[in-house]
Amino acid sequence: MADTLIVRAAPQEYICEPGSWDGLEQHLERRGISSALVVRGGRSWEAAKGYFPEFKRVEIQFYRYGGECTYAERDGIASEVTRLGLQSIIAVGGGKVSDSAKAAAALLRIPVVILPTLAATCSAWSSLSVMYDKAGTMVGFEVYPHSNSLVLLEPQVILDSPPELLVAGIGDTLAKWYEADAIIAHLPSPSEEIALAHYAARRCRDNLMAHSAEALAAQEAGELNDAFVRVVETNIMTAGLVGGFGEDYGRTAGAHSIHDALTILPETHRLLHGCKVAYGVLVQLVLEGKQEEVVRLLPFYEKIGLPAALKDMGLDGLSRKGLLRVAARAAEPDASIHRMTTTFDAVTVAGAMEELESLVAAIRVRETVAASC
Incomplete structure (x- = not known):
């Protein structure tokens, strides 16, 4: 910091x-x-x-x-x-x-x-x-x-912009809460500036979870409504306030380290920034031992079209060697993942990515079975 x-x-x-x-x-x-x-x-x-x-x-x-x-x-x-x-x-x-x-x-x-x-x-x-x-x-x-x-x-x-870009913005902005909280929640006495960043980050999550589906429906219908404007301002203004007040305490942590690491793969350059970050949120949560939050978020991801697994990004063919290469980039000494309280190495990050694959696959199988009953 x-x-x-x-x-x-x-x-x-x-x-x-x-x-x-x-x-x-x-x-x-x-x-x-x-x-x-x-x-x-x-x-x-x-x-x-x-x-x-x-x-x-x-x-x-x-x-x-x-x-x-x-x-x-x-x-x-x-x-x-x-x-x-x-x-x-x-x-x-x-x-x-x-x-x-x-x-x-x-x-x-x-x-x-x-x-x-x-x-x-x-x-x-x-x-x-x-x-x-x-x-x-x-x-x-x-x-x-x-x-x-x-x-x-x-x-x-x-x-009038492509809906997938708003979805990507939602993914990037959702990360504001999970990354800021991973850094700030453990501080014994956050300064007023950092407390404001933490509040703004929570506001990002709450607004998006409450209004994203309605905002995307409004965009599809070409109708300007409160939900749409609220989500747009959350992605641009409220998200900006997190880093604006918190600086390093409100910018990036594990999710963006995963995004940055994925950019070393040429096949990810077609993917939108926020979609890679949204995937990184789930990897970060696994690293934190918060698998129950992954389970809570997955229906939201599915509803608005955010990727939750490598397959969703067209990366299901990534080899173990490729996975470790990405994980090593995510865990480089100057990576933002180290703003979290625990130190992570490449093997740990790769393990979290693999665990996420298994967790998401199990949830999807369970939901498919439940839907067919």
């Missing part, structure tokens, strides 16, 4: 309401910003461009994000801003677009504005970037001393 806990609780300003993107130019002008580079994705931009406002006074240039949040991508965005002499960066897209834009803005020490098109991570809220190599393997993360200048959340844009 860091010796000094630094609170980076929130963006400077945040608005969540239909039509929130319409005031973007005015928000820039209030900040004295007269020019910006819009960093956008591909498919996400096609879905969102109809909501992006026209500008009459602020100069806007566009940059197509390259597909991965790498240091080279960061440098490319920064070079474009410098070449054009622009004052700020606007990210329109998902988590990796936001992380790339934040990284470039931090490098140049200029404001960054986030317009999320997905609710798959809390990237729009947080003042950090998860960095990958060009092959999609996670290599680390960067934490910044400046908050995002502005986040404008347009719920209708998220409603």
Whole structure:
């Protein structure tokens, strides 16, 4: 853990309401910003461009994000801003677009504005970037001393996004509780900052367990309702508050170590971040000896489509050697799994993954038999 806990609780300003993107130019002008580079994705931009406002006074240039949040991508965005002499960066897209834009803005020490098109991570809220190599393997993360200048959340844009991305966001956000609790619950006297992180993490779990199914049904029907907006804000805002207040005590533990380890397998690069994290939650629970919580969570996973076993991710053919390779990566000395109170090695992690396979298989067989009676 860091010796000094630094609170980076929130963006400077945040608005969540239909039509929130319409005031973007005015928000820039209030900040004295007269020019910006819009960093956008591909498919996400096609879905969102109809909501992006026209500008009459602020100069806007566009940059197509390259597909991965790498240091080279960061440098490319920064070079474009410098070449054009622009004052700020606007990210329109998902988590990796936001992380790339934040990284470039931090490098140049200029404001960054986030317009999320997905609710798959809390990237729009947080003042950090998860960095990958060009092959999609996670290599680390960067934490910044400046908050995002502005986040404008347009719920209708998220409603129009692919449902599987919201499911992934639910998986990633659910982990906030299980990872934060694994770190914080054993502290004899948590500081007020850490207590707030713990509360926000619990709020993540409670909101998602209560509202996710209804939110996904609303998205399928194309209807904007309270459950949908609540889940979206939980994935972006409430999740961001966990790390924002708790820093290392509210960020990642075992579940994200499993995610990071899975990224060494090329066949997992097609899988969404939150789905791998959701699987990691169950592995972490087995490591903690909380198999009963796995049993409690499995119906929720099944209902909304989160993976609970290697087969669900297309990895049922993973050999024992491959399993140990993943487990060794998860248990590397600097891995976040070691923020938990117990020290885990590769053999222990691999054993937990194998135990999870057996546990999930047994539950599913039992449910199949019960359904046929």
